[in-house]
Amino acid sequence: MFLIIIFYIIFAKPSSQQPDIQVSPGSQNGTNASPFPSQTKIKPFDTAAQAKQEDGERAFAKSQDDIIKNYPWFNKLPLQTKDYFVYFDVEKKSFVGLLYPSNFSKNLEMTSTVNMKAQIRKSLTALGIDFSGYKFTWKIKPQYKSDVVLNKTSIEKRAGLQKKGKF
């Protein structure tokens, strides 16, 4: 028996080469491949590099300072609920409102988005944000497909029951 086993081990076709134990890091967050070419060299942090970095740091700091200086209410945003998300786009100088009405019916959707916009303006005012003079960009977003399917299914069922005179 033992000889047969040995015979097989020696003459059996080898399977795909793989180590006895494979270990994969649990972290799948990023890539271990450097975005930089392998010959990228570490540069000395000399006076010139320091001056360049200092300029860059100051530019970043100034960009943040300017936002607060020009829009003192900026850090009070974004407004976020399950139905909407509102932020200020500094580059476009515009409020952006992402609306997620949950009603399937087109008419109800229109009503709910009108209500949402009113609620948003009220919330901005309560936060002391003067939005007059700024444009609003509204984007009405469909709900998840599952929500839409669920709503549609419910409505179809209701329609079916109505047809049968049971609702």
Place this chain on the structure above:
Amino acid sequence: MKKELLITLEILTIIFIFPVTVFAQSAVSNCWVTAVGFPGGLPKLPAGCGSNAPASPGNGTSGPCGSVVDWAAKIVPSLVIGGGGYLSGDGYDNRTQDFSSPCGHSSSRDTWQGQYWCTYLVIDAYNLAGISGLKMGVDDGVENMHIHFGSLPGFFTLPYNGSANQDTIQKIKPGFAIFFNNDYHVGLIKSISFDAHGNGTMDTYESNSHATSHTFTIAEWQIIASGYTINGFGGH
């Protein structure tokens, strides 16, 4: 006879030799160990498995001496404006307190090149947490630090080009480094939250800036940048 022998061999193979593959998560790490055959014991786990690291998923990047964010949270209140060296000016570029952990010490003042640079907060927080690799005298420049996040063992980079990217946003964790303006500034991710639509916010800890923390809006899986660019993240 030969045919019978081959059949016998096949049966014996199935019974005795057929490789047994066991998939199991190691009880002492967050790595999956695939055992083929009957190996004895666990293999030596790579650094990325964190076999000796205390689990701290809520605080993101962690080492044997705590989370990077926790150490940054300790360092940041000690930052003041000015007085921190010959380059120290109107930013939070001076650290007024030293810190130590069983894993290491915060950078010594005489190693600072002119001031407490933005990179020093990252170096100190990582080393105090026990994640070694980033060094004073080597990673002082943001560009060098970004290179090392992409090349040091256990470290990795997460590229970001400013556009909406659900996969990238979902991978960002507290403790990650965030690189700005083509590697002219770096900070640490303090927290990040977003809903199923990809809307939320991301906060940072920073040194050598006009504030020690900033909040960035995330809308539909895109970080809304204003007057700056984000060119990537780094983690461990």
